[in-house]
Amino acid sequence: MKVCIVSDSHDNRFLLGAAVRDALARGAQAVLHCGDVVAPTTLRILQPIGLPVHVIHGNNMGDTYAMARLGHDPDSVIHYHGQDAGLELAGRRIFLVHYPHYAQAMATTGDWDLVCCGHDHRVLLETVTTVRGTTCHLVNPGTVGGVGAPPTYVLGDLETMTFELFDVPVEEAVVVNRTPVSKHE
Template identity: 30%
Template sequence: MRIGVVSDTHDRQEAVAEAVRLLLEQEVELILHCGDIESPETVRAFKPIPTHFVFGNWDKDKVRLAAAIKDAGGTHYDSFGALTLADKRVAWVHSHERHQLRQLENADFFDYVFYGHTHVREQHRTGRTLVANPGALFRANPKTCIVLDLATGEIKPIIIPTKPQGGHAATAHAASAALDDGTGSIVMPPSVLPDAPAPPPASS
C-alpha cells in the first residue's frame, strides 16, 4: 500500500493540483494532510484521492473546512489523526503545538509520525518510530510532498514543479525523479539541474 503525505498547502491551488496529479501517478491509495489547508477550494482539489486532514494554525474557519472535506469525500480530525494502515500504526499532526509532536514521537507506539508547520522536509528516527516532515507547497524551495510504501518502508520525495516568471513548469518526469540521499536531503538528478553558463570566449 502506498500513501501520500502533504502539508502546508496554504491555498496554493496550482501547486496542490500538480501534487495530486503526481500522487495519482504514484498510485497512492490515500493522502494524509498535515494541516494549514486554509480554504475549501483547496480541499476540493483532493477529491480524486481519499484524503485525511488535520487542522493547522492557519485553518481558522474549521466549520467551512470540515463541510468541504465531507463534500469531497475526505475525513477530518482536529489537531492530530491516527490510523492503522497495512498493519502499521500511523499518526500525523501539524505540530504548531509542539508538545503533541513530542508525545506522538516518544510514545514508542507508532511506526510512522508525520508533521508539518516548519515548511522544511526532513526525516529521522526515534526508537521504533520514523518521524518525517513532507515539506510544503508554499514558502518552500523546492516544494515537496512524499510517498510512503508501507510494504517496504521506502519514503520517496516528490518535487512539485513551479512556474518561474515568464517560464514553464519543470516536467513531471523530472520532478518525480528526485532522489533521497538517506539523510532527509533531496538530491536532484542531473536532468533537472540548470545548464551551466557557457564560458566567455578566449581573448586574442
C-alpha cells in the same frame, strides 16, 4: 499501500493538485495532509483525483465549520480529523499532527509506526527509537505550497516503510492554473 504525505499548502491548490496527481502516477492510494490548508476550498481540487484525503488543521486555519462540512459530505473524498489524527492504513498505525515538537514526542511513545507533521516547512525523514526499543518513522514533507521553500511532498510505502522526497512538478501546476476549478473561482 503507498501514501502521498503533504503539509502547508497555504491555499495553493494548484501545487497541491500537482503533487497529488504526481503521487497518484507513482502509485499513491491515499493522501495525508498535515495541516495549514487555510481555506477548505483549497481541497476541492483533490475531489476529482479520487484518492481518500486525511487532513488535520494547523495554525493557519480558515473556516473550520466549512472544513468539517466538506469532510462529512458523503460524496467527498475528504476526511477531516480536527487538530490531530490517529489512523490505521495497511495495518500501520499513523499519527498526524501539525507541530514538529508534538510529532517528535508522539514518535517516541512506541504507539505509532509513522508520525507525520508540518508547520516549519522543513523536510525531515527520520527513524526514531521509541521508549519501548522499537522504531517509528517521523516525516515532515516540507511545504507543498512552496511557502519560503521549494514545493515538496513525500511518497511513503507502508509495506516497506520507505519514504522518498519529491519536488512538486511545478510545470504541471502552471498548466492546471490556467483552468478554473469551478465557475465561482
